[in-house]
Amino acid sequence: MQKISRYTELEYAFLFTLRKVNSINTKGFQPFFEDLPIDPYIKGKYRSRRLSRFIVSGDELLKLAHGYLLQSGEYNPLLGNIKREFAELDNALIELEIFKNLVFAFYDLCKLHPEAEIGVHQIRTTCSPNNLGNPAPEGIHQDGSDFIGIFAVGRDNIQGGETHLYNAKKTKPVFNKILQPGEIILVNDHDFFHFTTPIKPQNSGVGTRDVFVITSPSLISD
Numbered sequence: 001m002q003k004i005s006r007y008t009e010l011e012y013a014f015l016f017t018l019r020k021v022n023s024i025n026t027k028g029f030q031p032f033f034e035d036l037p038i039d040p041y042i043k044g045k046y047r048s049r050r051l052s053r054f055i056v057s058g059d060e061l062l063k064l065a066h067g068y069l070l071q072s073g074e075y076n077p078l079l080g081n082i083k084r085e086f087a088e089l090d091n092a093l094i095e096l097e098i099f100k101n102l103v104f105a106f107y108d109l110c111k112l113h114p115e116a117e118i119g120v121h122q123i124r125t126t127c128s129p130n131n132l133g134n135p136a137p138e139g140i141h142q143d144g145s146d147f148i149g150i151f152a153v154g155r156d157n158i159q160g161g162e163t164h165l166y167n168a169k170k171t172k173p174v175f176n177k178i179l180q181p182g183e184i185i186l187v188n189d190h191d192f193f194h195f196t197t198p199i200k201p202q203n204s205g206v207g208t209r210d211v212f213v214i215t216s217p218s219l220i221s222d
Contacts (some may be wrong), residue, residue: 003150005191006078011111015187015192016058016151016165016185016186016187016192017109017186017187017190018175018177018183018184018185018186019084019105019109019183019184019186019187020182020183020184021101021105021151021182021183021184022182023101023105024101024102024182024183025098025099025181026098026152026153026154026181026182028096028098029093029096029099029152029153029154029210030153030210031082031158032089032092032122033048033122033124033153033154033208033210034050034088035138036048036050036122036123036124037049037050037086039086039088039123040205041082041084042106042137044122044131044134045136046125046126046127046128046131046132046133046134046167046195047124047125047126047133047135047137048085048123048126049121049122049123049124050086050087050088050089050090050122050209051055051069051087051088051089051119051120051121051122051220052064052088052089052094052119052120052160053067053117053119053120053218053220054103054117054118054120055115055116055117055118055119056104056107056112056114056115056116056118056196057115058104061094061100061103061104063092063094064117064220065222066088067220067221068083068084068085068220068221069083069085069086069119069219069220070083070084070220070221071079071219071220072084074138075186076148078108081153087121088198088211089120093122099181100206100212101180101214102151102184102212103120103214104120105117105184105221106147106149106151106184106186106214106216107127108131109147109149109186110147110186110216111175112216115216116216116217117216117218117220118214118215118216118218119145119215119216119217119218119219120212120213120214121127121212121213121214122212123135123210123211123212123213124208124209124210125167125199125208125209126206126207126208127158127198127199127200127201127202127206127207128201128205128207128209129136129201129205132199132200133158133198133207133209134199135163135196135198135199135209135211136194136195136196139195140164140166140169140194140195141193141194142189142192143189143192143215143219144219145215145216145218145219146188146189146190146217147186147187147188147189147190147215147216148186148187148194148213148215149183149184149185149187149212149213149214149215150163150179150184150185150187150194150211150212150213150214151179151183151184151195151211151212151213151214152179152180152181152182152183152184152211153181153210153211153212153221154181154208154209154210155178155180155181155205155208155209155210156207156208156209157201157202157205157206157208158199158200158201158207158208158209159199159201159202159207159220160196160198160199160200161178161195161196161197161198161199162176162177162178162196162197163175163176163177163178163185163190163194163195163196163207164194164196164197165181165187165193165194166192166193166194166195167191167192169193169220173195174192179211179216187214190216203217214217
């Protein structure tokens, strides 16, 4: 269903990899980031978010019932043990071929077992001359899943937003890169911590960073 090239591959004991998904024109996603609801669990109103979960069944992508996101305090010291509820992804977005290509790319590259739950977080982080945007307010962390993927959709008028991977919280990063639109970093969440640096505007006005964060398991409960 999708075409994936080995644009750049950085592997550490085969535990993370960076790829370019050629079958996706990220401009097709942009309209769906313009009306994201504000994340009510983060102070500052600089992050907007939607969340849905899926399974892959043969060649079909099936959306599962609405639920809430729950992470333990061990993994999320900021919002652990809190049931968080977000609006579902727009149905028109889910029906796009490029969206299906993205989820199938994650499914294939992570070699997930059939019927594995996949959570898709649609996230916009904003910044202004007087306010930084923080893509990772919980700091260097793990999500508590098996695999995570961070897919870059867009960067508009920003500096920063560099993705880092670590062996442990108090070590130097083993990977650091500003993800460009169309790139996805896939990570074994059991073995690495991740973080994204704050963003600020490159010029006057508002800046935005748009990503899909994909996890398996979904970390969503009914």
